[in-house]
Amino acid sequence: MxxxxxxxxxxxxxxxxxxxxxxxxxxxxxxxxxxxxxxxxxxxxxxxxxxxxxxxxxxxxxxxxxxxxxxxxxxxxxxxxxxxxxxxxxxxxxxxxxxxxxxxxxxxxxxxxxxxxxxxxxxxCMVCTRTDQIMRMEAAKNGTEPGRLTPCPRCDLSFCCSPAHWQAARALHDGPCEDGHDGLSHCDMNREVRADIKFEEVMIAEQHPSGQFVWAPERTNSAWTSLTGTSWESEFSDEMRSTVGVPASLPMGPWIRAASDNLTMAMTILYVLEQLNDDDAWTKKHTLTIHILGAATREITGSVVFEEILHRLPQVKTLKLLLCGLEMAGGRVPRVFPMDTCPVCTAQGRKRVHEHVSDTYHAYVQAQGTKFETPDLCIAFNSGASQESTHSWPATFKLLVDRKMPSVFTAFNREEAKAEAALLRSAGATLHAALGPTKNPWGSIKVIPEPNKVYGFYAVNGWLAGGFR
Ligand SMILES: [Zn+2]
Ligand SMILES: [Zn+2]
Ligand SMILES: [Zn+2]
Ligand SMILES: [Zn+2]
Ligand SMILES: [Zn+2]
Ligand SMILES: [Zn+2]
Known part of the structure; x- marks a missing residue:
């Protein structure tokens, strides 16, 4: 069903x-x-x-x-x-x-x-958290007329219970938002959310049932170039405008943000590899191996555009990807999936190989025994390791730290990133200064207002919780 x-x-x-x-x-x-x-x-x-x-x-x-x-x-x-x-x-x-x-x-x-x-x-209400219902209940108790929340006329996504509270809220609502980007205000971010929802509805109407816009460039770069100091806008905007065919009169925002939601996994992998390695030898390897921990449906969708990793690393011949997680379909025995590559990669004999396994990572490593080879990166996207225990993350943390595996964890928001960083430290990890807890420069820029809050946004890979090796 x-x-x-x-x-x-x-x-x-x-x-x-x-x-x-x-x-x-x-x-x-x-x-x-x-x-x-x-x-x-x-x-x-x-x-x-x-x-x-x-x-x-x-x-x-x-x-x-x-x-x-x-x-x-x-x-x-x-x-x-x-x-x-x-x-x-x-x-x-x-x-x-x-x-x-x-x-x-x-x-x-x-x-x-x-x-x-x-x-x-x-x-x-942004500054007292009252809801319409609470105001009705208060009015009933006091025998007064209930007030009603009024929306911000600009974004229509934030509310206050009275003109006085709107006055109190203005500076916060119109000031730079700590969960935003490019110095945008909370109100500006709300307007992006609005535009993104509209974009998603159009996508769904156009037969993309998930509303997800999957896009990656089809070029191969001539050499690896550092991602430090670059952005979604600088790396993708022009290319996307011409290949998707977005008229010059329209801002690229909704397209870039929608693409970032899916490309964030590939770009985060490249960014953290650059940060974790002292030189660029990793960009010249014959085979690059990435293990994704706690993988599920979202990781499978994200890996569709992982050819971007090959396209930015022209010297790498094979990209090996392990998707390991209890929510993966199949059993504990790894299943190998050779993936399609673009005509240029195919002609050059470049390969993408996926392996799927339904297991926790520490159990997988143990089952592999002496066959196991340390990958170039272990990465867990939005693991929620601080929120749930079903994945038995502590045992995985211990394995990663004990074996000195190059590892990175990402999180949806600041709170989760900080809690996860604390867990990693208590497992004995010495966290890399640039890799968290900090905002992820290659996190999705398609944000979602936080539930049960009046301020703040979360995003896929929005934060780096911690990286170590
Ligand atoms: Zn009803
Ligand atoms: Zn209020
Ligand atoms: Zn507003
Ligand atoms: Zn209706
Ligand atoms: Zn290709
Ligand atoms: Zn796969």
């Missing part, structure tokens, strides 16, 4: 129809039950009712909860606006997880992915 699509961000925020996702030229009405989501028509609402009903009841039940339960929702809120990001994160996270707990109690089960996403991206 095809899994139901998680509604795009504007729909999850009540800014687009929750059924057909239409936003522009739609006269949206709020669901009168939960007042949390919107529909463009009674048809859409009718079709969606069976799916929405449990969550609609659960959300409206929150407002009818007993006073003690309601008090826990109010407890963490302050009426004074603040721009202290830590305080704001703590308030919204506490409130968001409380709401989820309340809903799950009424649902009598765990919320599914779509329901969790609905709770996670509920609009909140």
């Amino acid at each position: 095809q899994q139901e699509r998680i509604p795009p961000l504007p729909a999850r925020m009540g800014l687009a129809c929750y059924k057909c996702f239409k936003e522009e030229n739609a006269s949206l009405s709020r669901c009168t039950g939960c007042r949390r989501i919107s529909y463009c028509s009674s048809e859409c609402q009718k079709i969606d009712w069976k799916a929405h009903k449990p969550m609609c009841k659960a959300l409206s039940a929150v407002e009818k909860s007993n006073p003690l339960a309601v008090a826990t929702l109010f407890f963490s809120l302050s009426s004074e606006p603040t721009t202290d990001l830590n305080a704001l994160h703590n308030m919204s996270e506490a409130h968001g997880s409380n709401i989820l707990r309340f809903c799950e109690r009424s649902l009598g089960r765990q919320a599914n992915m779509i329901e969790r996403n609905l709770v996670g991206w509920e609009p909140r």
Whole structure:
């Protein structure tokens, strides 16, 4: 059975129809039950009712909860606006997880992915974290008229509960964003997110079911050139404009950002190899071997454009890639997949070989025994090693450190990167100064607003957690 699509961000925020996702030229009405989501028509609402009903009841039940339960929702809120990001994160996270707990109690089960996403991206006041629902509950308690969140007129993706709070929020919203790039403000980044969502909807309409735009240049560079001080824009923009055929009148932003989301794995591998090695001998090897740890679907998609690694390393003849992870299909015995190369590479006898194995990395290495050869790089993309234990990462950390394997871990955001760096250090790794925890210059620049927060973005490979050898 095809899994139901998680509604795009504007729909999850009540800014687009929750059924057909239409936003522009739609006269949206709020669901009168939960007042949390919107529909463009009674048809859409009718079709969606069976799916929405449990969550609609659960959300409206929150407002009818007993006073003690309601008090826990109010407890963490302050009426004074603040721009202290830590305080704001703590308030919204506490409130968001409380709401989820309340809903799950009424649902009598765990919320599914779509329901969790609905709770996670509920609009909140940027400087006091109030939601429309909280304001209704406060007004009911005080016998006053409830206020309503108003969106930023420029980005329509951030909110405040009153003009006074908008005044308090302006400097933060319009100042440079620490999760952004090129000195863009939080508001500017929101506008990029908006453009990216629109771009993705067009891609899906054009029969790309994942909405993912897979693109890589088809040229081979004549020599390896350093990636230090370069950017997505400088490396890809012109080439992409001419090969994709984007008219000169349109900014390349949405195309570059969409391509970066997939090319980030290949480019991060090249960047960290350059940083981890003292000279450029690695660029002249006959065979370059990369092991991807904790690999899953995203890594398989990312590896489609790994020929870019060959194209930037003209002296390398063979690129060997191991995709190793418990979520990989197949068994513990590695399966070899010879990959296609472009006509130029094929004529030159250059090869790409993929090996897939469904296992943890330390178990794989152990099973290989004396056959095992240390690769040029072990890399785990967005491993979430600090968030979950299912991959038994500690045993992998120990193996990498004990055998002095060249290794790098990436993360979705600053918090995860810092937590992972601490784990790597406690496993005995001495972290390379340039490789984390720090923003990844070759992380995806297609960002996503953080759930249960009023500020900040995450991205695929957005951060380097740590690198060592
Ligand atoms: Zn609709
Ligand atoms: Zn509803
Ligand atoms: Zn507020
Ligand atoms: Zn804005
Ligand atoms: Zn090629
Ligand atoms: Zn593969």
